[in-house]
Amino acid sequence: MNTQRKPVMFYFERLEQIRDFNSFRVEAVFETHKEAEQSGRKPAWYSVIGQFRPDVQFQYPEFPVADFPCENYAKLFAEMCEQYITDQAIAMTA
Numbered sequence: 001m002n003t004q005r006k007p008v009m010f011y012f013e014r015l016e017q018i019r020d021f022n023s024f025r026v027e028a029v030f031e032t033h034k035e036a037e038q039s040g041r042k043p044a045w046y047s048v049i050g051q052f053r054p055d056v057q058f059q060y061p062e063f064p065v066a067d068f069p070c071e072n073y074a075k076l077f078a079e080m081c082e083q084y085i086t087d088q089a090i091a092m093t094a
Contacts, residue, residue, distance in 0.1 A: 006044075008066065008067065008069070008073070009067040011063070011064055020050070023050070024051070024065070030044055047066070050065045
């Protein structure tokens, strides 16, 4: 059994960069494609994927903003990001 903790990774430098996205979703990520095809396999981590706003879209329409070892943490972070980009009072505090 591997007891090593998986780190939480954030792929942005400043909180304001979250405003470049207009929605977020959680996606399970597996170590290999084969693991993803096998039913019952546990994902290696969960990515929070941000969908870029049309006016800031780069080469790709979406980009991972964070990786979490636990699905619930990823869902919570995605909800917090959604709240941040939609609630003007919160957005003004950053």
